Amino acid sequence: MKIIWTCTIAAAAFAASIATANATASGCAVVVDQLPGGFLNLRQAPTEKAPVRAKLKPGWIIAGDTQECYRKDGASICPDLKEWSHVTGVYQLDGGRGSAKTEGWIASKYVKSIEDCPATTSGPQMDALPVRLLGEWCFDTQAKNFRRESCRSSADHWLSIQRTGFTRHEMRCKLQSASSNRTGQYRTQFKCDDEAGGFTVYYWIGLDAGDQSRLFLDETDSTFTATPDQMKAQRR
Numbered sequence: 001m002k003i004i005w006t007c008t009i010a011a012a013a014f015a016a017s018i019a020t021a022n023a024t025a026s027g028c029a030v031v032v033d034q035l036p037g038g039f040l041n042l043r044q045a046p047t048e049k050a051p052v053r054a055k056l057k058p059g060w061i062i063a064g065d066t067q068e069c070y071r072k073d074g075a076s077i078c079p080d081l082k083e084w085s086h087v088t089g090v091y092q093l094d095g096g097r098g099s100a101k102t103e104g105w106i107a108s109k110y111v112k113s114i115e116d117c118p119a120t121t122s123g124p125q126m127d128a129l130p131v132r133l134l135g136e137w138c139f140d141t142q143a144k145n146f147r148r149e150s151c152r153s154s155a156d157h158w159l160s161i162q163r164t165g166f167t168r169h170e171m172r173c174k175l176q177s178a179s180s181n182r183t184g185q186y187r188t189q190f191k192c193d194d195e196a197g198g199f200t201v202y203y204w205i206g207l208d209a210g211d212q213s214r215l216f217l218d219e220t221d222s223t224f225t226a227t228p229d230q231m232k233a234q235r236r
Contacts, residue, residue, distance in 0.1 A: 026065040026088070028117040030223050032110055033058045040111070042104040046084035053104045054093060059189055059202070059222040061179065062111065063089040063101075083108055091179065112223040117181070128163040129178060129186070132207065136160055137215055145208060146215040159217065170194050173201065183209070187224050204228045 031040050039057055043050040056062070067086040085108040089101040137159040138151035152158045156169035165174040173190035180186050185206035192201050202222050208214035218231045226234075 026063065027113060028061055028063050029085075029111040029113045031056050031058050031060045031062070032112060033222050035110055040106055042087060042090070042102065042106055044104055046086075046105040050105070054090060054102055056090060056106070057092075059177070061091040061114070061117075062087050062106070063091070063117065085111070092177075112225055114224055115227050127175070127178075129161060129175060129188075129205075131163075132212075133186075133205065133215065134161050134163065140214075143214065146217065148213045148215070165190065176200070185228050189222070204231065 035058060039055040041052045042054040042056055044053055064085055064087045084105050087102070087104050087106055089103070093102045135148060136150035136152075137146035138149045138154065139145075139157040139159065140147050141157075146159055150158070152160075159166060159168045165172070167173070171192055171194045173192035176189040176191050178186050178188045185204055188203045188205050190201050190203065192199055202220050202224065204216065204218045204220055204224065204227075206216060206228065208216060216228060216232065218228060220226055220231070
């Protein structure tokens with residue numbers, strides 16, 4: 001099944017583009033967790049016999065479009081590509097959509113569309129959290145978010161965020177990757193340790209748009225399919 005690209009153009013523009021024979025829609029997607037062999041092949045053409053250009057890891061973000069033709073030996077080939085999607089860039093390899101692109105084709109079933117493409121002004125990937133998120137936070141059980149204050153005496157309600165990770169009651173997490181969407185919310189991956197052992201966890205993290213003294217830390221999966229706003233609505 002083809003990816004439904006949703007990020008970079010409005011729905012009306014998308015509808016108009018598919019009505020034009022040579023137009024394409026574009027957007028972003030994320031590589032899913034469960035992959036044969038642990039990675040997703042980015043191929044030169046939409047066939048399993050085509051050379052592999054790159055091996056994409058779970059959680060990596062790609063840019064793509066609805067192109068359905070490719071060139072071979074100087075000719076344009078437009079087969080039925082229901083199971084393949086065209087990639088115009090890989091964030092973790094290209095350093096952002098404004099950089100040189102890693103182009104190719106992937107099996108569509110191993111990626112999921114995301115609503116917002118990462119910000120392009122500062123590059124998609126960061127090795128440290130932004131300064132405005134750092135410090136001591138305390139979970140508000142009524143508001144279902146964190147307020148900026150220290151409450152380490154309050155058992156499992158406290159949270160301390162550093163540039164390269166965070167600690168909370170009986171859990172320490174080290175930042176593996178972070179990328180910002182267009183509204184300043186961050187997709188993050190952490191490697192954590194608690195009394196049960198080590199594990200990988202994914203969070204949306206950012207400041208509340210209506211109150212900058214409030215922070216959300218919402219656990220999700222590597223696809224980041226649910227947006228922070230959707231998760232906030234579910235908490236109410």
